[in-house]
Amino acid sequence: MPAATTGLQPEARVRRARRWLGLFRLGIVVLEVVALIGNFRYVLGFRSFATANFFSYFTIQSAFLAVITLSIAAGFALRAPRDPAWLGILRTMVTVYVVLSGIVFAIIVAESSSHGYRVDVPWSDTLLHFVVPALAVIAWSVDSVLGVNPPVPWSTVGWVLVFPSGWLVYTLIRGADVGWYPYFFLDEAQVGSVFGVVVSCALVVLIFLALTSTLVAVNRRLWRRARDRRARRSGSPGRTAPRAESPALRR
Secondary structure (H helix, E strand, O other): OHHHHHHHHHHHHHHHHHHHHHHHHHHHHHHHHHHHHHHHHHHOOOOOOOHHHHOOOHHHHHHHHHHHHHHHHHHHHHHOOOOOHHHHHHHHHHHHHHHHHHHHHHHHHHHHHHHOOOOOOOHHHHHHHHHHHHHHHHHHHHHHHHOOOOOOOOOHHHHOOHHHHHHHHHHHHHHHHHOOOOOHHHOHHHHOOHHHHHHHHHHHHHHHHHHHHHHHHHHHHHHHHHHHHHHHHHOOOOOOOOHHHOHHHHO
């Protein structure tokens, strides 16, 4: 009986860790909602404010995706022993979106003076572009360290471009119609030519792919380490275990 109890202890620790992870995910959701509301109230003070423009920012749309995804993920962490495989893909994609939003925003702030304007950074933008992305990476990392969910497949690197591609098409069509672009590097008049817009978009795509590839590689490495730890505790083969136990590893 004592041996059986000892064998259950790691599982109990993982369940407790997942519950804490679920609460942490909910905390990020609350912070993201507060940031969205605060940012909307902030831009209301501008005379040139347009509601459609606000909701056309990639940052805002990815923030809404993060709220939905982390809410679902919190529910699974609080009530289920593991997340479904599709949720790992979605969580990774959304983490890339919010992190890249922060990177692009930081570049825009840094480059704004050379384009003849200043970008203020209110507390809501700090939350949206820096604090929430950092917390999202922490939540994603904790989940990978626990290693109880299926590993994130390499196909995620392709899926990550679906939403940004749709957003880019919408933005370019709408921008040509209304004469407004959410980011200066999408505006031909500001970058000097269509070629400049293409180059900027290509660089962003490369960042998308690099970030996603890095997260997938890290997740799979941490997953294998977690598998080996569990194997050593149970006395079964670890690194020599056949890879066929997880079809996701072959994708």
